[in-house]
Amino acid sequence: MAARDRILDAAAQIMRSEGLTHATTKEIARVAGCSEALLYKHFADKTRLFAAVLQERAPALVDLLASLPERAGTSTVRENLLEVVAAARVFYLETFPMAAGLFADRELLTAHRARLAEIGAGPEHVNVAVADYLRRERDLGRVRAGVDESAAATLLLGACLQEAFLTRFWGRETIDTDPAALVGAACDGLLVE
DSSP states (O other), rough: OOOOOOOOOOHHHHHHHHHHTTHHHHHHHHEEEEEHHHHHHHHHHHHHHHHHHHHSSTHHHHHHHHHHHHHHTOOOHHHHHHHHHHHHHHHHHHHOOOOHGGGGGGGHHHHHHHHHHHHOOOOHHHHHHHHHHHHHHHHHHOOOOTOOOOOOOOOHHHHHHHHHHHHHHTTTTSSSHHHHHHHHHHHTTTTTO
């Protein structure tokens, strides 16, 4: 396995178990079986490493969001949103423990925000992608005119994040609720079906 892949795997493992704030580059390099210098050769800083873990080692939400523009007009909006909800719930469940510690360290959070802005990444991109998808579906007549796509995306994804939070808070590994029920509650009145 290439060094970059070993580093990403080690970082994902440590960030999931210890959180981002406790995932030191020294420990990541040790688990990856490489030097910190080699880690920094591949990743300029821990924030870029964290962004790479989210993009390359976290569940498939990133790929699904990238495919949303092409999904407009295919299948049903409800089925497409069900896929988004299923992927978002797993993504948030996996990444919540990684990122939660950021909020306890103001300096690290500020640095993390700055780095994400530099590389054009951040949590708002999930909402933007879903809102853009809903806008495309509205233009095709499959979402009701007058719907606030940004608010709908926020409600749907916010519910996914809340479920992940509650699941992790109570020490469970999987979300027990039915994703179809969540999509139904969020989509009733939204879709033209």
